[in-house]
Structure formats: C-alpha cells, structure tokens
Amino acid sequence: xxxxxxxxxxxxxxxxxxxxxxxxxxxxxxxxxxxxxxxxxxxxxxxxxxxxxxxxxxxxxxxxxxxxxxxxxxxxxxxxxxxxxxxxxxxxxxxxxxxxxxxxxxxxxxxxxxxxxxxxxxxxxxxxxxxxxxxxxxxxxxxxxxxxxxxxxxxxxxxxxxxxxxxxxxxxxxxxxxxxxxxxxxxxxxxxxxxxxxxxxxxxxxxxxxxxxxxxxxxxxxxxxxxxxxxxxxxxxxxxxxxxxxxxxxxxxxxxxxxxxxxxxxxxxxxxxxxxxxxxxxxxxxxxxxxxxxxxxxxxxxxxxxxxxxxxxxxxxxxxxxxxxxxxxxxxxxxxxxxxxxxxxxxxxxxxxxxxxxxxxxxxxxxxxxxxxxxxxxxxxxxxxxxxxxxxxxxxxxxxxxxxxxxxxxxxxxxxxxxxxxxxxxxxxxxxxxxxxxxxxxxxxxxxxxxxxxxxxxxxxxxxxxxxxxxxxxxxxxxxxxxxxxxxxxxxxxxxxxxxxxxxxxxxxxxxxxxxxxxxxxxxxxxxxxxxxxxxxxxxxxxxxxxxxxxxxxxxxxxxxxxxxxxxxxxxxxxxxxxxxxxxxxxxxxxxxxxxxxxxxxxxxxxxxx
Numbered sequence: 001x002x003x004x005x006x007x008x009x010x011x012x013x014x015x016x017x018x019x020x021x022x023x024x025x026x027x028x029x030x031x032x033x034x035x036x037x038x039x040x041x042x043x044x045x046x047x048x049x050x051x052x053x054x055x056x057x058x059x060x061x062x063x064x065x066x067x068x069x070x071x072x073x074x075x076x077x078x079x080x081x082x083x084x085x086x087x088x089x090x091x092x093x094x095x096x097x098x099x100x101x102x103x104x105x106x107x108x109x110x111x112x113x114x115x116x117x118x119x120x121x122x123x124x125x126x127x128x129x130x131x132x133x134x135x136x137x138x139x140x141x142x143x144x145x146x147x148x149x150x151x152x153x154x155x156x157x158x159x160x161x162x163x164x165x166x167x168x169x170x171x172x173x174x175x176x177x178x179x180x181x182x183x184x185x186x187x188x189x190x191x192x193x194x195x196x197x198x199x200x201x202x203x204x205x206x207x208x209x210x211x212x213x214x215x216x217x218x219x220x221x222x223x224x225x226x227x228x229x230x231x232x233x234x235x236x237x238x239x240x241x242x243x244x245x246x247x248x249x250x251x252x253x254x255x256x257x258x259x260x261x262x263x264x265x266x267x268x269x270x271x272x273x274x275x276x277x278x279x280x281x282x283x284x285x286x287x288x289x290x291x292x293x294x295x296x297x298x299x300x301x302x303x304x305x306x307x308x309x310x311x312x313x314x315x316x317x318x319x320x321x322x323x324x325x326x327x328x329x330x331x332x333x334x335x336x337x338x339x340x341x342x343x344x345x346x347x348x349x350x351x352x353x354x355x356x357x358x359x360x361x362x363x364x365x366x367x368x369x370x371x372x373x374x375x376x377x378x379x380x381x382x383x384x385x386x387x388x389x390x391x392x393x394x395x396x397x398x399x400x401x402x403x404x405x406x407x408x409x410x411x412x413x414x415x416x417x418x419x420x421x422x423x424x425x426x427x428x429x430x431x432x433x434x435x436x437x438x439x440x441x442x443x444x445x446x447x448x449x450x451x452x453x454x455x456x457x458x459x460x461x462x463x464x465x466x467x468x469x470x471x472x473x474x475x476x477x478x479x480x481x482x483x484x485x486x487x488x489x490x491x492x493x494x495x496x497x498x499x500x501x502x503x504x505x506x507x508x509x510x511x512x513x514x515x516x517x518x519x520x521x522x523x524x525x526x527x528x529x530x531x532x533x534x535x536x537x538x539x540x541x542x543x544x545x546x547x548x549x550x551x552x553x554x555x556x557x558x559x560x561x562x563x564x565x566x567x568x569x570x571x572x573x574x575x576x577x578x579x580x581x582x583x584x585x586x587x588x589x590x591x592x593x594x595x596x597x598x599x600x601x602x603x604x605x606x607x608x609x610x
Contacts, residue, residue: 020092026100027090028052035108044112046580053086077199078107080116118200125197129178313342327549337509339476344498349490360454367459383409419525420462422518426532427467432501435593447597455601457488468510469502476509507536508550515558530567552581
C-alpha cells in the first residue's frame with residue numbers, strides 16, 4: 001500500500017512540476033537520420049557521430065513544486081566535441097510536435113557551423129545565429145518561429161531577484177535580436193536552459209581527451225558480442241588509481257555516508273566480459289574511471305594471441321615500414337607501421353572443393369562472354385563500314401570551309417581487356433564468427449576468393465590476391481595468396497584454403513601496400529577490391545576516428561595513384577562510415593554474407609564489363 005501511494009504521489013507531483021509537453025515529445029531516434037544528413041550537408045564534420053546526450057547537472061533556480069519533486073536538476077542539452085555531436089535524448093519544449101522536430105534540425109545547423117569551442121557562451125551563440133542566418137537566409141522564418149514560441153515559454157521575471165531579472169531580459173533580447181547584447185550580468189544561478197543554443201562540452205571530457213590522446217592504450221574488443229543499442233553518452237570523471245597498497249577501513253561502517261565515495265583499494269579483477277555491465281552503465285549518471293598501471297590484458301593476453309614461430313605463417317623478409325595518417329596533426333607520420341609479408345602455413349596444392357565446382361562452372365560461363373565481346377572502333381582511316389557520324393561531321397565542316405578528310409570508317413574489333421585487379425581480403429579475428437550453424441565468415445571468404453580466382457582465370461585478366469590483419473602498428477600481417485606473376489593453379493587454391501582468422505583490422509597500412517603493388521602493373525585500368533566484415537580497428541589508438549581517417553587517407557592516396565578502389569562488406573552497420581571512407585558509389589553492403597561467394601565475381605563483372 002505504501003509503495004502504491006508513493007508511486008501515485010511521484011507521478012502526480014512530477015507531472016505538476018514538469019514544464020515539458022509530453023504529448024508533443026520527439027525522441028532523438030525518430031529524427032537521428034534526418035538530423036545527421038542536415039549536419040553533414042551544411043558543413044559538419046563528416047566523420048563525427050551524431051548521437052543522444054545524457055542529462056547533465058544544471059544549477060538553475062527551481063520552482064517550489066520542482067524542489068519537492070526533485071525535478072529539473074539535470075537537463076539534456078546540445079553540445080559537441082571533436083568526436084561527436086550530442087543532441088538531447090528527447091525534446092518536449094514546445095506544445096507542437098512539429099516545432100520540437102524543427103528544434104532538432106536547428107541545433108544540427110548550428111553545430112555544423114561551429115567549431116565546438118566557446119569564449120563566452122551567450123555572446124558566441126548570438127554570433128553563431130547571426131552567421132547561420134546570413135549564410136542560409138531561408139532559415140530565418142524557421143528561427144523566428146522557434147524564437148517566438150520559445151520566448152512565450154520563458155519564466156516570468158517579476159518574482160526573480162534583480163540580477164536574475166536583468167539576465168533573463170538580456171537572454172530574451174539576445175534570442176529575439178541575435179547579436180544585440182554584448183554583456184550579461186553575473187548571477188548565482190544559471191538562467192533557465194536556452195534550448196535554441198548550443199552548450200560547451202563538459203570540462204571533464206576535455207581533460208580526459210588531453211590526458212590520454214596520444215597513448216597506445218589497449219581497448220577491450222569483443223568480436224562476437226551482441227549488437228549494442230545506441231544509448232546516450234555518459235558523463236565521466238577521472239580519478240587517481242590505487243597506489244598498489246591494500247586499503248583497509250579503520251572506522252565503523254555506519255559512519256560511511258555513501259557507497260559512492262571512492263575507496264582507494266586494490267580489488268580483484270577479471271578479464272572476462274561482464275554480461276550485466278551494459279545495464280549497469282545505463283543506470284549510472286556518471287561513470288568513474290581510473291588509469292590502471294597493471295593492464296593484465298596488455299601483458300598476458302596479447303602474448304597468448306601471437307603464435308610461436310613454429311606455428312605461425314611463414315614471414316617473407318624483415319618487413320616493410322609504412323606511414324600512417326594522424327588526423328589530429330593532419331599529416332602522414334613516416335615509418336609509423338611495420339608491415340610483414342607472410343605465406344599461409346601448411347599450404348599444399350589442392351583442387352577446387354567439390355561443393356564449389358558446379359557454381360564455378362556457371363560463373364565461368366558468364367565470364368566467357370567478356371572474353372568474346374567485340375565492339376566497333378570508330379573514326380578509323382579504313383574499316384569494314386562507313387562511320388555515319390564521322391561522315392556527317394566531315395560533310396558539314398566541308399560546306400563551311402575546306403577540310404581535310406579524317407577517319408570516316410569503323411572497324412569491328414575483338415575485346416581487349418587491359419586491366420589489373422588486386423583483391424585485398426580482411427582476415428581479422430572477427431571472421432572466426434559464425435553466420436549460421438555450419439559456416440563461419442572465414443569459410444565464406446575462402447569460397448569467395450576461390451570462385452573469384454576461377455572466374456578471372458577464365459577471362460584472362462591479370463589479378464592478385466592478398467589478405468591482412470594486425471596486432472598494433474608494429475605487426476601488420478600481409479598474407480601473400482597470389483601475386484600478379486603467378487599462374488592460378490592448385491598451389492594458389494591450396495593457399496586460399498589454408499588461410500585462417502588473424503587478429504585486428506589495420507586497414508590503412510594494408511591498402512597502402514596493396515596500392516604499391518598494383519601501381520607497378522602496366523595496365524591502363526587498375527581495380528583495388530577490398531573485402532571486409534567490419535570497420536578499421538586495432539588494440540592501440542587505431543580505434544574509432546583514428547582508424548577511419550587513416551583508411552580514408554589511404555583511399556585518397558590510391559585514387560591519386562590512378563587506382564579505382566571498391567569495398568565489399570558484410571558489416572550491416574557499414575552505412576555509417578563507408579560513404580565517408582570510399583565515397584557514395586564505391587562500396588556495396590552484402591546483407592546476406594552467405595551470398596558473397598556468388599556475388600563477388602558478379603560485382604567484378606559489373607565493374608569491368610564496360
């Protein structure tokens with residue numbers, strides 16, 4: 001009975017104290033795609049994530065009912081940093097749902113034209129609004145509509161202290177006439193949240209980024225984990241780690257006011273995954289982290305991952321030093337990575353597996369058409385037929401002025417495919433995961449490469465196949481499966497069947513080496529096919545934006561060298577990052593990984609048929 005009465009009272013008092021319009025609430029998930037498009041289309045950083053922001057402490061003057069209910073102590077505001085734009089989890093500021101949607105769009109426009117740094121929050125936001133409206137005049141009516149509706153919802157200033165009255169009046173004027181207020185009074189409480197403006201990033205996050213930006217700290221990676229839900233980003237704080245000496249409570253437990261107080265004690269640790277960790281993280285308002293000096297996974301786990309030399313693939317040479325792109329410095333760092341060419345271990349000559357032979361024959365029949373294609377070569381001095389277009393041009397030009405006779409014939413020629421293709425396959429540990437009860441991703445990759453080789457061998461195109469994985473920047477494995485000079489035979493088929501899952505996905509270094517190999521070919525057309533099942537990552541700093549930016553730079557270098565890169569992926573979340581790396585039309589997503597062996601040769605057929 002007491003619990004029921006308490007819940008009824010809580011619902012009643014929070015509803016009375018709330019200033020939001022729940023019936024018109026718009027959640028971030030409803031507008032996330034459209035907001036992301038607007039942010040990037042109007043100049044926002046293409047690689048930034050657009051995601052929901054968790055509530056943050058906001059010390060403003062509260063009403064009597066809000067004090068009783070405990071409401072309005074935390075508010076979800078719009079802000080951004082170098083990695084992402086964070087918008088409120090939901091907006092119910094206005095009584096009309098359409099206005100709440102417009103507010104999301106407006107905040108995305110502001111963020112797209114702001115660098116994320118503030119000198120004076122209110123003055124800078126005014127200038128930002130002025131600049132945006134000058135740059136996009138069509139947004140004036142939308143802003144005026146939002147500003148007019150927002151001003152009506154601002155608190156009454158009559159009951160406020162004098163200083164706060166002046167602050168509120170200054171903010172209202174700044175909203176109605178952006179740029180008109182050059183100074184704001186100092187007050188003890190923050191003004192009621194101005195949802196039309198951006199807010200600065202929290203100071204704690206800035207300190208965390210500065211302290212740990214350049215360190216190679218191992219990040220936990222769980223390849224086979226379930227797909228994570230997109231929740232709001234949490235606030236964090238850094239605390240000093242244990243000094244290595246066991247702590248002990250020397251007082252009575254009743255005198256401990258809160259369990260949230262940090263106790264500097266050594267505790268047992270476990271490298272296994274905490275299945276309940278995600279739920280706990282969602283319940284926390286603030287996540288406290290300390291930098292541990294004794295990283296068990298860095299000292300033990302990595303050593304176990306690397307096989308002994310007797311069990312590992314066969315290295316070829318001492319390795320190749322390659323640069324890597326640092327997006328923070330906007331420059332290539334020379335000799336940053338060490339790439340090690342390798343041959344698959346225990347590779348012996350094998351024929352094509354029986355279960356692929358029927359499919360291979362069907363694909364070979366399709367590719368034989370490329371070998372027999374013929375076409376008309378126009379504008380020739382002699383040939384089998386008259387080129388009517390060339391003759392008409394010549395006839396018209398001759399009526400105007402004397403013109404020498406040019407090529408007026410067309411000749412029927414056989415197909416001449418002057419191209420080279422390099423297939424670069426991702427062999428990271430994620431390929432060891434199962435796509436159904438019988439097949440793993442690595443099995444699909446093997447079958448795809450086998451059918452790809454059978455198809456190109458029939459048409460006679462010059463091609464090579466390599467695989468890659470990595471363990472930090474000092475160990476990028478580049479597996480030689482077939483180079484351009486080797487014929488496609490049972491030895492190559494045996495190497496393909498001998499490949500096995502590797503480690504992580506340092507894609508930039510592998511693409512740079514593949515570019516070097518492909519550039520050496522004399523063909524007029526050069527195609528770089530990249531087969532992967534996930535985004536670039538490694539266990540040092542190569543996570544998130546660093547890996548994506550380095551891979552994008554490697555693709556830019558490949559295009560500048562005259563190559564045509566194209567990515568084929570089975571990652572269902574690839575739409576979030578592949579357009580930025582490869583461009584809109586230079587990738588494809590396989591929604592059913594099991595279809596990859598058949599689709600890979602067909603994709604190559606479409607890319608090279610013309």
